[in-house]
Amino acid sequence: MDLGLNGKVAIVSASSKGLGKACALGLAREGAKVVICARNKDELEKAKTEIENETNNDVLSIQADVTNYDDVKKLVKSTVEKFGTVHILVTNAGGPPAGYFENFSDDDWENAFRLNFMSTVRLIREVLPYMKSQNWGRIINITSVTVKQPIDNLILSNAIRMSVIGLAKTLSLQLAKYNILINNVAPGYTLTDRVKFVIEQRAKDTGKTFDEVKSELAKDIPLGRLAEPEELANVVVFLASERASYITGATIPVDGGWIKGVY
Template sequence: MELGINGKTALVLSAGGGIGRAVAVALAREGVQLCLADINRDALDDTVRQVQKVGGIALPYEFDLASSDQVSEAISEILSKVGAVDILFNNTGGPPPGPAHGHTREVWEKAFGAMVLPVIGITDRLLPKMREKGWGRVITSTSSGVVAPIPNLGLSNTTRVSLVGWSKTLAKDVARDGVTVNILVPGRIGTARTRFLDNAKADRERRDISAVEEESAASIPVGRYGRPEEYADVAAFLASERASYITGSTLRVDGGLIPAL
């Protein structure tokens, strides 16, 4: 299927590995020119090399999403170089595991400052050009916890679900300008973050990591963790011309894991 995005420009956040890297490569295969952001320069450079292997072009930008000054400076530089970003893939790291109670105000502010405010701020910076051109895609990657809260991930469940409300509201605001705004919900995708959470659960329950992974895979109807590339293919479709009538939606890529309707 021709996705109709050859020659478009995308910004992929947290592109240094896992889901972000896979999305960058998937978009590059469709002829999208890429701006890639991550806090880890070595990881970012690795993604640039992966993009180049499939014939893509990528400009790396190293900055910390939790630093408003770094974010503002980087977005200004990106806009000065590429003029406008057509596709924004919002993707952040996750906060540490733990309950939804007992945290200090500073811990909550740090979580929102790293995972919510930069997503909103970057989107606000890029939207005017999208609306002016009459075409744009804003895709925000969250977690299955926004549909069915995940035990011991209180900070993640709380921060990420706020992005769902924001995305749904924004979608209506810009729909007539040719800009779609959607949420992608991953299930158990085989990334370093998933491995970290499995390890944390194994340590907490004093179990072997392999037993935790086997139990987790068995709870997924398809019987395995998803591959980052499978998630990235859905992101590429949402970014495409073919998905122009999908907006304000929350789309699951979870192998049937989430039990809620």
């Protein structure tokens, strides 16, 4: 299938590592001009070189913190200066800290809101004029399985990410007339640096091996294993493509069957 992504301009936020980087690489493999960002400059340049070497595409890297509105504006402005427009936006950010209701102050809630909700609002706001004027756009928000089934000690993620789902569903109704489609993906446990770190910590705390802890996590996953970042990226790349022309307002789990609910 030709995905029709050759020459499309794609911004993937929070993309020097993990899910964001896998999405940027997947889009670049299909010929998209990709813009990546992260806070740490060295890691960002490493990712840029890796994607360029593998795809022979020119990648634009912009050091940016998605919680800072000036940085978000700079990211989109630099993209348009270099590539002329934006066709595809993949919103991603770091995850809020784990913990229970009693652990978090107002500041913690507001930080999570800025990190996972306001970053999405601002990125979308900055790209919309370009998508509207070309009557074509794809927005994909990376959320989490927590939007379908809460995880006990992730109250910030469980609560704040739901607002992204409400935002996307509302925008899907209003942006359809501009041929701008907006969807969410909900990754389950995926072997990124962040998850490897969590497994290492748990192994250290419990005296178990890395593989033992990984197997314990996999016990609740019908497919019996954690995902590779590329498996999430494959879904994002399809949603970003010409071929995903009749999907909008959806939230698609990529979780190996972990979510037990029907909807």
